[in-house]
Amino acid sequence: MKAVAFKLVLRSWWRNKTFSIISIVSLAIGIACTNLLAAFVIYEFNIEADNPNKEKIVYMAQDSPMKSGEKASFIVGKIPIQLKEQYTEVEDYLRFSSIDCNSITIGNKKYDPILITRTDTTFARFFEYEVLYGNLHDALSAPDKAALSESCARKLFGKTNPVGKIVQIDLADGGMRQENEMTPLSRPFQIAAVLKEHPQSYLKFDMLTGIGQDYYGGGVALLRVSPSFDKEAFAQKIKADGVPTLQQEKGRYYFYSLQESYFQHYPQESFPYIARSQQSLLLIGLISALLILLIACSNYINLSFSRILQQIQIIHTQKLMGATQAEMNYQLFLDTFLTVGIAFLLSLLIAHDLIPVFNRIMSGRITTGFFLNRQVLPVICGLILILSVIPACYMSRKITNLTDSNYRLFFTGNKKRKIVTALSVMQYIISIGLVIGTLTIYAQLRLTQKKGECYRNLIEIGSWKGGKLDVNTFAAELKNRPEIVSVTRAGGSILFAWLQQIVIKNRDGSESYYSSVQYLGEEDFLQTLELQILQGLPPREAMRKYGRPVYINRRYADILIPAGENPVGQPVSQYDKSFRDILPSDPKQTCTICGIVSDLYINTLEEEAMPSLIYLNNAGDQHYRTLYVRLNDKQKKEGMETLQAVWKKVNPSEYFTYMDVYEVFMQRNRRTTDMANLLLMYSIISIFLTCFGLFGMAVYATEQRTKEIGIRKVNGASTRSIMFLLIRQFVKWIAVAFVIATPLTWLLLNRWLESFANRVSISPLYFLMGGGIVLAITLLTVGWHSYRAASSNPVKSLRSE
Structure with missing residues (x-):
């Protein structure tokens, strides 16, 4: 059987x-x-599902000194040591920091930069990585030794055992070079171990090396704690004991599990060695x-x-x-x-x-x-x-x-129709909702792209951290080339600039903190970054009139300038009592506000633009460390080839490195990009599947009504009327689904958009387009089969019946 x-x-x-x-x-x-x-x-x-220590590891954070209400995971290096020595709840500590790398050299061959992470010798007591070759403790205990990840070892050395091999790292750490020396420190590392990567890893690295005894801080700190550890109680305890924070007695520490910290986002901080994800996504x-x-x-x-x-x-x-x-x-x-x-x-x-x-x-x-x-x-x-x-x-x-x-x-009968109707309406609700959501999120993505439009085709070369690159010669070589729209020199990176604190006294006596950023550039800095002057003098006139002209952005003015007051011509220190000049002070020259420019967004649009000051430099060429080049959009490939050719001419012994500013900015807004791409993919799939179902249902409905269609045609019914008869139930289902999907989708999208400081409004047009797209696809899918049935010979259908 x-x-x-x-x-x-x-x-x-x-x-x-x-x-x-x-x-x-x-x-x-x-x-x-x-x-x-x-x-x-x-x-x-x-x-870290297979890590036996997972439940014992906690992540440290503290109140940010740069902005009220935010947290920072920057931990001073001595604090974890102090916690282990003073509190029995803390069994061990593990600190991380990164080393900036310009390039790596093996023999005579240069390679792209890799992710180098410094850590303590306690690493193996937190994370159990399988050692394929060598000894991990040796790699972390000596300053000139390192461990490679399996994938990095394969990329650099193939399938051979690299233990004992020398890797030359061209560092770009300004704190590790001698005073007034422009040459980056190049350090050799001997490979002492190779680690096998495992899935669900909390960490990302290409190379691990020891953190050293002189480590001050600047990165993440993890603690291994006892089973009875209470995160909130311990935070209150160390605050009462006066353990110092970045805000002194005003701040406090926070402790999170690995899983909790994996989904957290810390503004203004970038720790490439920690893998992070988006829980909402x-x-x-x-x-x-x-x-x-x-x-x-x-x-x-x-x-x-x-x-x-x-x-x-x-x-x-x-x-x-x-x-x-x-x-x-x-x-x-x-x-x-x-x-x-x-x-x-x-x-x-x-x-x-x-x-x-x-x-x-x-x-x-x-x-x-x-x-x-x-x-x-x-x-x-x-x-x-x-x-x-x-x-x-x-x-x-x-x-x-x-x-x-x-x-x-x-x-x-009615039961069948109720089941089919319920299932079909549900399909339409999902499809309409996904289409509306996709349209709205793509509108938010377009807003993000618009805010970052000033970065499109903008290339950053050089670093404030030093290096051999002579940006002045480089800039001169790029002038008057058709594939180069503009070139400007700057004192540092735009997206990776140092932050300073602005303190605002509130009426109730409390204080609010804001992160501010300062930029240094030459006369055509604003033009190259496509910043609009909203009020004040043009750069050339400002440099003639003032010894130290400074532009402020709109956000800076909103926070510090009283309403209705014109700040142009006034010293910056008149409004910002905590103002600190980024250039050596000169009592004869005062930093004077010469204008207000449009906001420059350097982070996600979930945050407001940071208050910014832009210095126009009259102090000489020695302060320039970075070059910004805007390429011609139609000749971008030729522009990149020109940059490489000029680099080889000006800097023949160094590896060519650059940063596409727009790509980095959009990466920081990855939450919006990922959401838009995800919903677009699933919207297309939902419509595709709905069309599949509609086609099958249209075939079935037509077959069940073959005799009825034949009789109607014999009695004079037109093809159009028969098509309307077959299609109208689908149109009714779409109408019902649209009524249900509209409020549900609006509520969900509105809640998602609330997390953005800069956001679009939910347009009624997107709802009409969502319903219209689904309706059009339905009419095409069902209408085609209905037309075939309605235009067929009724004699054949009646004879077959």
Whole structure:
């Protein structure tokens, strides 16, 4: 009987090829999307899952001295040592900092910069990395030794054992060079170990080296604590004991688990050796995947009902021929399990091909092998069982309780229509909501791009940290070239500038803190950065009139300049009592405000623009460390080739390094970019699956009404009227779905946009476009098949009936 049941299932699939293919393909896509997001969420919410020390490790943070209400994870180097020595709750400490690298040299060959991280010898007591070659303790205990990650070792040395090899690191750390020396420190490191990378790692590094005894701070600190450690109680305890913070007695420390710190964002800080993720993106992504699965399941259920209706006579014939209820149930379960099983196998192929794209969109690190991980495999198996068992149980129960006539009445009467209507409306709600969400989030992304438009085609070369590059000669070589729009020299990096504190006295006696940034540039600095002068003098006139002209941005003026007052011509110190000049002081020259310029955004749009001051330098060329070059958009490739050629001419012995400022700025706004890309992908998939289901339902509806269509045409009905008859139920479903989707989507989007200091408003046009796009696609999908049915020869349909 089992062989017979298998043959009957295959015969049913062959007779209903359209329904079977649509069911399997749409279900496979839904399962693939869900499995991808489920695996990603499990990966991210179980960081360092195999680390036995995970629950004992806490991450340190403290109140930021730069802005009220924010936290910073910059920890002074002696504080973790002090906590271990004074408190029994702290068993050990681990500190991290990074080393800036211009390039690396092995023999006579130069390579791109790598991520070099300094850490304590206690590293192995926190993170258990498998050592492939060498000794990790030796690598961290000597100042001239290091450990490489497996991937970095392969890139630099191939498959050979690199232990004992020398790697020359061209550093760019201004604090490690002699006074007035422009040559970067180049240090040799002997490779003492190679570490095997593991999935769900909290850390990112290419090279590890020892932190040294003279470490002051500047990075992250982790503590290994006792099992009875209470984070809040310990924070209160050390505050009462007067453990110093960056805000002295006003501040306090905070402690978080590794998992909590993995999802945290600290403004103004960049620690490349710590992997971080976005919890909101994970949750929205998982919800989107489940919605896609709902659409796929709706297609599966609708088409399964339709297919079983077409074979109901065969089922009842089998019962009359002596088939038992158990055998009938087995056949239905076999049908369902085969459908879901084939869809699952197909979904694995789809997921495997999508993983690179998915990782790029979501900044993920999952691999195909992770699907077989003990964390993921039970979830996937459970999903497959649910998709297999529930529909099979429901269908078998219905079939056993209904006669042939009652069964037809169920599937052609009000019950059938209610089920189909509910499932179809749900699909439309999801599709409309995803389209509206995508349009709104892309509007926020366009706002981000607009705020960063001044960085487009802007290349940063050089560093305030020193180096051999002569930016003055470099700038002179680039003048008057058609592929170069403009060139300007600056005192440092725009996106990685030093921050200073502004203290504002409030009326109630309290103080508010703001982070400010100061820039130094020459006369055409504003032009190259495309900053608009809102009030005041142009640069050339300002440099003639004032000895130390300074532009302030609009945000600076809003915070410090009284309303209605004109600050142009006034000294900066008149408004900012904590003002500190970035250039050597000259009592004869006062920093004078010469104008107000538009805001320059250097971080995410979730924050307000920082108050900024821009010095126009009259003090000489020795203060310039960085070059900004704006390339011609139509000749960007030629412009980059010119930069490399001039670099080789001016700086022949150094490796060419640069930074695309726009790319870095957009990377800082990755939350918006990732969200937009994710919803775009899932919106396209949802519409695609909805079209699949609509096509199948249109085929079924047309086949069930073939005789009716023929009679109507014989009696004079036009093709247009018949098409309207077949399409109108879909239009009604879209209308109902639009009414439900509109308020739900508005609430969710409004809540998401509240996290942005600079945000777009939710436009009613996006709602109309969302509904209109889904309606247009539905009319195209259903209308095509309806037209074929309505324009067919009625004699043939009546003869066949």
